[in-house]
Amino acid sequence: MKAVGARLPRYDGVGHVTGQTQYVDDVRVPGMLWAKALRSPVDHAAITRFDTTKAEAMHGVHAVVTWRDVPLLEFGHLSALGIPADEPLLAKDEVRYKGQPIALVAADDLATAQAAVEAIEIEYENRPTLFDVRKAFDADAPKIHSWGNWYPHFEGEMDRRQIRKGNIDEAFDNADKIISGVYRPAAIEHVPIETQIALAVPEPDGRITIYSCTQALYFSLGVVAAHLEVPMNKIKIVGGTVGGGFGGKVDTAADTLAAIAAMKAARPVKWRWTREEEFLASSTRAPWHMEIIDAVTNDGWILGRKMLTLHDSGAYARFSPYGLTKHSFHHTGAYTIPNLHFDGYVVFTNRTPTTAMRGFGVTSISFAVETHMNRVADEMGFDPYEFRLKNANRINDTSPNRIRYTDPSSVDVIHAIADAAGEELAPAYAAATRDPREGDMLPEHLVGQLKTEGH
Amino acid sequence: MAKHRGFGISSIEYPTGMNQNGDPSQAWIKVKPDGRVDVFSGTADIGNGAKTIQSQIVAEAIGVPYDWVTFDNSNTDSSPVCTGTFASRATFVAGNAVLKAAKDVKQKILEIAGKEMEISPDDLEIVDGEVLVKGAPTEKLGVADVAVAATWTHGVLMTGTGAQLNEFAEIVDPETGEVSGPPHAAISYAACAAEVEVDDETGDVRVLRLIQAYDVGTAINPSLVEGQIEGGALMGLGLGVLENSYPYYPSTDHRGYSIGSYYMPSSEDMPSYETIIIENPSADGPYGAKGIGEMANNGQPGAIAAAVHDAVGVWISELPISPELVLRALEAKAEPRREGKLVAFDDEKSVNTVATGISWTP
Numbered sequence: 001m002k003a004v005g006a007r008l009p010r011y012d013g014v015g016h017v018t019g020q021t022q023y024v025d026d027v028r029v030p031g032m033l034w035a036k037a038l039r040s041p042v043d044h045a046a047i048t049r050f051d052t053t054k055a056e057a058m059h060g061v062h063a064v065v066t067w068r069d070v071p072l073l074e075f076g077h078l079s080a081l082g083i084p085a086d087e088p089l090l091a092k093d094e095v096r097y098k099g100q101p102i103a104l105v106a107a108d109d110l111a112t113a114q115a116a117v118e119a120i121e122i123e124y125e126n127r128p129t130l131f132d133v134r135k136a137f138d139a140d141a142p143k144i145h146s147w148g149n150w151y152p153h154f155e156g157e158m159d160r161r162q163i164r165k166g167n168i169d170e171a172f173d174n175a176d177k178i179i180s181g182v183y184r185p186a187a188i189e190h191v192p193i194e195t196q197i198a199l200a201v202p203e204p205d206g207r208i209t210i211y212s213c214t215q216a217l218y219f220s221l222g223v224v225a226a227h228l229e230v231p232m233n234k235i236k237i238v239g240g241t242v243g244g245g246f247g248g249k250v251d252t253a254a255d256t257l258a259a260i261a262a263m264k265a266a267r268p269v270k271w272r273w274t275r276e277e278e279f280l281a282s283s284t285r286a287p288w289h290m291e292i293i294d295a296v297t298n299d300g301w302i303l304g305r306k307m308l309t310l311h312d313s314g315a316y317a318r319f320s321p322y323g324l325t326k327h328s329f330h331h332t333g334a335y336t337i338p339n340l341h342f343d344g345y346v347v348f349t350n351r352t353p354t355t356a357m358r359g360f361g362v363t364s365i366s367f368a369v370e371t372h373m374n375r376v377a378d379e380m381g382f383d384p385y386e387f388r389l390k391n392a393n394r395i396n397d398t399s400p401n402r403i404r405y406t407d408p409s410s411v412d413v414i415h416a417i418a419d420a421a422g423e424e425l426a427p428a429y430a431a432a433t434r435d436p437r438e439g440d441m442l443p444e445h446l447v448g449q450l451k452t453e454g455h
Numbered sequence: 456m457a458k459h460r461g462f463g464i465s466s467i468e469y470p471t472g473m474n475q476n477g478d479p480s481q482a483w484i485k486v487k488p489d490g491r492v493d494v495f496s497g498t499a500d501i502g503n504g505a506k507t508i509q510s511q512i513v514a515e516a517i518g519v520p521y522d523w524v525t526f527d528n529s530n531t532d533s534s535p536v537c538t539g540t541f542a543s544r545a546t547f548v549a550g551n552a553v554l555k556a557a558k559d560v561k562q563k564i565l566e567i568a569g570k571e572m573e574i575s576p577d578d579l580e581i582v583d584g585e586v587l588v589k590g591a592p593t594e595k596l597g598v599a600d601v602a603v604a605a606t607w608t609h610g611v612l613m614t615g616t617g618a619q620l621n622e623f624a625e626i627v628d629p630e631t632g633e634v635s636g637p638p639h640a641a642i643s644y645a646a647c648a649a650e651v652e653v654d655d656e657t658g659d660v661r662v663l664r665l666i667q668a669y670d671v672g673t674a675i676n677p678s679l680v681e682g683q684i685e686g687g688a689l690m691g692l693g694l695g696v697l698e699n700s701y702p703y704y705p706s707t708d709h710r711g712y713s714i715g716s717y718y719m720p721s722s723e724d725m726p727s728y729e730t731i732i733i734e735n736p737s738a739d740g741p742y743g744a745k746g747i748g749e750m751a752n753n754g755q756p757g758a759i760a761a762a763v764h765d766a767v768g769v770w771i772s773e774l775p776i777s778p779e780l781v782l783r784a785l786e787a788k789a790e791p792r793r794e795g796k797l798v799a800f801d802d803e804k805s806v807n808t809v810a811t812g813i814s815w816t817p
Binding site for chain 2: 002003004005006007008009010011012043097098131132134135136137138139141154155156158161162163164165175176177178179180181182183184185186187188189191214215216217218219221232235236237238239240241242244245246247249250275276279280284285287289291306308310322325326328329330333334342350351352356358359360361362363366367368369370371373374375378379384385388392393400401402403405406407408409410412413414416417420421455
């Protein structure tokens with residue numbers, strides 16, 4: 001029997017639906033302590049007083065972990081790609097979002113841990129907050145980071161991601177209509193059934209085993225080892241079966257602090273976020289601000305696109321520079337537009353840091369581009385199928401990065417939904433294929449962007 | 456006051472693998488003394504079916520029954536590097552790693568079988584757990600017998616390793632965004648059509664029907680592909696009409712504290728689905744597969760927005776398309792600003808209107 005192409009049942013499906021699969025929270029080990037976090041109750045503040053003495057002295061409390069206990073306090077998720085770290089594992093002098101962790105208590109039980117969290121003496125001096133990415137550039141905008149309100153470390157030390165292609169001014173001069181729109185999808189939650197969780201167990205041989213809900217075992221291994229300043233062989237990440245992960249468990253959320261607490265207490269420590277913490281403090285999908293301006297002709301071609309994107313990173317960078325770069329590479333959607341002018345910024349606000357979520361960087365583009373395509377079609381009197389088929393990627397068309405499309409199937413998928421919807425396409429469009437452009441499908445403005453070989 | 460039906464479409468693309476590549480996945484395989492196959496991969500299964508897909512690839516590549524394959528991704532001591540389960544990379548990138556490991560171990564099986572059968576490994580193939588002589592299929596030896604011989608006669612551990620690393624695409628010109636090579640492992644395409652019903656009294660938008668077509672390259676497991684497409688669609692529907700982390704934005708108060716206080720799709724929101732799988736094999740995916748896990752929630756919001764316009768004549772350019780936004784738009788009946796050849800929608804939301812520190816010229 002052939003395995004590829006077979007409708008085989010899910011490898012671990014029966015275990016999942018009968019409750020037999022072992023997730024992190026199902027693992028209980030002798031001597032295990034429970035952890036609770038002190039989190040910022042305010043959006044933006046200086047910490048003016050911070051004293052853990054009373055919490056540490058409480059009966060049943062085995063460790064109170066603060067920023068002083070973290071060997072390397074700041075390690076960026078994209079440090080390996082040369083992107084500087086900006087986020088402390090635990091807040092030190094200031095907090096930049098509601099829910100930011102400040103301390104972690106490990107105690108005999110959850111109630112004791114919570115009581116100890118509440119016994120930590122802390123005072124805040126509130127600072128002005130910033131929530132609107134559009135206002136981050138204003139002269140009187142509150143400052144989120146000492147270096148500014150937007151990420152300054154793109155290649156060439158540029159403070160934005162740019163795409164430039166073709167001759168944008170000529171495209172706009174030659175257009176019959178210039179059509180603009182502004183697109184703003186909201187932040188949304190991951191809502192995995194399994195909230196963020198980690199169990200860290202000090203082993204007799206001096207290693208630490210971390211039962212993790214990570215989507216990326218080696219990513220967590222690298223992040224934990226970096227914060228602890230130990231080689232990778234001191235850490236064993238146990239996982240691989242995740243109770244729902246849509247990008248939010250790519251970030252290492254609970255593993256490192258659970259490990260530090262376990263080392264400090266010399267006992268196993270489990271840190272399980274409540275549903276409320278998951279909503280308040282775990283990362284969301286980013287909200288985006290996107291402005292698109294298209295140069296369009298009366299016969300249905302898009303000659304050029306200008307676009308401005310402000311990507312709301314929340315309080316820290318995490319994966320946002322990566323997400324914005326991916327966004328920029330795909331800002332033409334499934335269409336070939338030869339003249340482009342894209343500027344994108346990763347903007348910091350006092351929201352909970354945003355991060356990867358299913359479709360990272362491109363989900364936003366798909367909504368903005370597709371709504372804009374439908375608006376343009378409606379405004380210009382184009383059939384939305386035919387307008388798409390005309391401008392759709394073909395073999396030998398090139399991407400915003402000047403990469404040749406070798407395997408585009410936009411024409412095939414549009415034909416498929418037209419068929420299913422009972423839409424009758426004009427013969428020229430019904431006969432369209434993904435093959436290299438020629439004839440009416442190769443207007444003069446697309447000639448120069450074609451590539452017939454290489455990448 | 457009435458309910459209005461509307462129809463709208465979208466077509467999208469999405470890359471496979473980390474943007475700019477450079478994201479390794481590795482795997483290794485060993486054969487037990489009875490021929491059963493143990494796969495060690497670092498790919499987490501987040502509900503996407505990574506264990507199933509990779510096990511199918513291994514079974515197919517070696518030529519043994521699927522239920523001979525054990526898949527272990529349980530820890531970083533036994534499993535080699537996998538960058539992780541994200542960027543739609545588990546089937547394509549990690550799948551290629553296990554495919555290479557499977558081909559490697561298959562060669563080891565054929566070499567031992569060749570010694571046992573006194574024939575060149577090149578003249579052998581493996582079908583359903585048996586090593587056959589090509590063109591003379593009656594001459595055969597079970598893979599289980601080969602494993603016995605490897606263990607106790609030849610003193611050999613039959614293993615295979617595989618690694619997939621697509622070359623990092625450097626941004627060679629940050630002014631233009633020009634890259635040194637393809638910044639993706641493959642690109643997949645999809646299209647979506649949505650039929651909605653909009654209540655012009657309450658502003659409520661119901662998605663009734665989604666027609667969706669995806670080019671998946673090769674469906675390694677059609678049931679799991681359908682699961683991704685239809686499950687992803689419900690996430691796209693949530694993004695499109697229901698969900699908002701900051702319902703009182705810009706206040707950070709009243710964010711959800713329980714699942715019941717956050718608006719996400721439930722079974723009653725599920726539309727009727729028409730799911731079309733197109734198989735246009737990729738040149739370099741395992742058995743021609745592409746990765747569509749993430750794009751499965753990208754197409755719906757744009758199609759829904761167009762369908763809402765078709766139904767009640769207003770464009771909603773924010774998400775979610777909530778009753779409040781629909782009612783406000785119906786009340787405002789805003790027209791774009793038209794000046795010469797310019798048609799400007801949403802002026803009131805532009806940085807030009809809202810900000811002083813950044814501007815943007817149409």
